[in-house]
Amino acid sequence: MKKQIVTLNINGEDMDLRIAPMDVLADVLRKEAGLTGTKKGCGQGDCGACTVIIDGKAVLSCLTLAIACQGKKITTIEGIADQKTGEMNPIQKAFLNHGAVQCGFCTPGMIMSSYNLLTRNPQPTRADIRRALSGNLCRCTGYLLIFEAVEACAAEGGVL
Amino acid sequence: MNILTPFEYFAPATLDEALELLATKENAKVLAGGTDLMVQLKEKMIHPVNVIDITHVPELNEFKCEEGQGAVLGACTTDAFCEFSEELKAKFPAFAYAAGEIGGPQVREMGTIGGNLANSGPSAETPASLICYRAQLVLASKNGERTIPVEDFITGNRKNCLEAGEIIKTIILPEPAANTFVKYGYVGMRSSMEIDIANMCIRLDVEDGEIKDAMCVMGSVAIKPLISEAVPAALIGTKVGDEEAIKAAAEAAQSEVHPITDVRASAAYRVDVIGALCRRLLRELAAEIN
Ligand SMILES: Cc1cc2nc3c(=O)[nH]c(=O)nc-3n(C[C@H](O)[C@H](O)[C@H](O)COP(=O)(O)OP(=O)(O)OC[C@H]3O[C@@H](n4cnc5c(N)ncnc54)[C@H](O)[C@@H]3O)c2cc1C
Numbered sequence: 335m336k337k338q339i340v341t342l343n344i345n346g347e348d349m350d351l352r353i354a355p356m357d358v359l360a361d362v363l364r365k366e367a368g369l370t371g372t373k374k375g376c377g378q379g380d381c382g383a384c385t386v387i388i389d390g391k392a393v394l395s396c397l398t399l400a401i402a403c404q405g406k407k408i409t410t411i412e413g414i415a416d417q418k419t420g421e422m423n424p425i426q427k428a429f430l431n432h433g434a435v436q437c438g439f440c441t442p443g444m445i446m447s448s449y450n451l452l453t454r455n456p457q458p459t460r461a462d463i464r465r466a467l468s469g470n471l472c473r474c475t476g477y478l479l480i481f482e483a484v485e486a487c488a489a490e491g492g493v494l
Numbered sequence: 495m496n497i498l499t500p501f502e503y504f505a506p507a508t509l510d511e512a513l514e515l516l517a518t519k520e521n522a523k524v525l526a527g528g529t530d531l532m533v534q535l536k537e538k539m540i541h542p543v544n545v546i547d548i549t550h551v552p553e554l555n556e557f558k559c560e561e562g563q564g565a566v567l568g569a570c571t572t573d574a575f576c577e578f579s580e581e582l583k584a585k586f587p588a589f590a591y592a593a594g595e596i597g598g599p600q601v602r603e604m605g606t607i608g609g610n611l612a613n614s615g616p617s618a619e620t621p622a623s624l625i626c627y628r629a630q631l632v633l634a635s636k637n638g639e640r641t642i643p644v645e646d647f648i649t650g651n652r653k654n655c656l657e658a659g660e661i662i663k664t665i666i667l668p669e670p671a672a673n674t675f676v677k678y679g680y681v682g683m684r685s686s687m688e689i690d691i692a693n694m695c696i697r698l699d700v701e702d703g704e705i706k707d708a709m710c711v712m713g714s715v716a717i718k719p720l721i722s723e724a725v726p727a728a729l730i731g732t733k734v735g736d737e738e739a740i741k742a743a744a745e746a747a748q749s750e751v752h753p754i755t756d757v758r759a760s761a762a763y764r765v766d767v768i769g770a771l772c773r774r775l776l777r778e779l780a781a782e783i784n
């Protein structure tokens with residue numbers, strides 16, 4: 335199937351990308367847009383490593399056709415840092431400061447799910463956090479430090 | 495870089511356009527949230543030549559839930575929408591709960607109720623409660639529309655009565671009577687992102703503490719949702735919360751299921767789970783009603 339030029343709005347920028355109908359967003363982000371922050375773990379919807387935010391919803395880029403994202407706003411892990419200064423978002427800092435990162439493979443997905451939670455619910459309970467992150471697997475940390483990082487970020491003023 | 499077999503992609507903006515494409519494009523498959531379809535494409539279980547994305551069709555995204563009017567859901571209503579809808583939680587709590595137990599948060603933001611039904615997997619989360627709430631489906635094709643109860647829709651493992659070129663357009667939930675109480679429950683290996691070992695939904699219609707009518711639907715124990723005959727027989731005419739009746743109902747449910755052994759659970763364990771689910775749901779219902 336021939337590739338066509340499709341415009342996708344990624345992190346506030348319109349990007350013209352070469353996309354075939356069957357390309358999934360995770361691959362297009364990494365290989366066409368050069369945004370390798372988004373990880374592809376299972377490619378099957380099970381791990382959440384590929385989580386991005388589309389039109390305000392945390393979704394899985396490995397199960398999303400890139401071509402179906404025309405006209406939508408896509409935010410990746412690269413897009414939540416300050417776009418001018420490059421300064422990390424408070425949730426990114428919280429993950430670092432609280433040791434919520436070990437191998438780091440789950441981290442972009444964890445952060446996108448956490449970011450999405452905190453934009454909707456700035457003062458989540460531990461139960462809210464556990465539920466919001468229940469679609470993200472981490473094989474290293476045991477989750478506790480991740481939950482603490484999200485709580486600390488909420489306590490220190492949130493993500494915005 | 496892609497591992498999917500090539501196909502052509504269409505995103506019709508109207509229902510007519512969608513139905514026309516489905517009627518005319520060879521080997522076409524409907525795409526809603528993609529949480530089942532994309533996995534099936536990746537596993538090379540299906541090989542469509544044309545993929546028709548129906549999520550832009552306005553009729554498939556409608557939502558109505560007015561007082562005394564039940565609810566009307568376009569097929570592309572997402573699982574997450576149902577999980578969070580205050581109206582649905584108030585009127586159809588067992589359905590809203592079931593929708594909120596599908597996969598994880600991202601899967602629920604993508605996945606749709608129409609997709610959950612059309613996929614017709616034996617362990618699907620929403621059919622049992624929709625059947626207990628007596629939900630109907632409006633199916634649409636280029637040749638017109640027809641309405642059928644959810645319980646007649648699923649005919650087997652990943653089989654349903656959709657004909658070529660036909661889609662689920664709307665899910666209609668009739669207004670429940672004030673004396674109707676419904677509860678859904680499931681058992682899985684972990685609390686999210688798992689496939690149910692067994693699930694169950696029970697409806698009780700109650701007058702003065704007595705069960706006048708009952709329904710029990712079990713999932714993940716047969717090739718399609720199993721509508722119990724023995725559980726209502728054990729419950730009708732008894733008092734809500736009567737422990738003898740609860741035990742009899744659980745045994746009745748167990749006598750009806752002949753589940754399989756698979757990677758998730760043995761057949762014997764599934765039978766135990768069915769008994770436990772039945773007792774748990776009936777006790778929870780009693781606590782709510784009394
Ligand atoms: C990690 C993961 C966990 C999951 N966990 C659960 C779970 O716990 N419980 C559960 O029940 N499901 C689960 N699922 C399956 C899935 O998320 C749900 O079944 C979902 O509701 C499907 O909706 P969809 O819109 O994504 O369907 P799609 O994938 O878009 O479509 C599914 C099928 O239905 C057809 N279809 C879709 N909409 C229509 C329509 N309106 N008319 C006719 N045909 C249509 C498609 O052609 C396809 O064959 C899980 C999936 C994943 C990836």
Ligand code: FES
Pocket residue numbers: 373374375376377378379380381382383384385394395396397
């Ligand atoms: S890579 Fe998308 S869920 Fe695992």
Ligand code: FES
Pocket residue numbers: 434435436437438439440441471472473474475
């Ligand atoms: S830090 Fe390694 S998987 Fe989470």
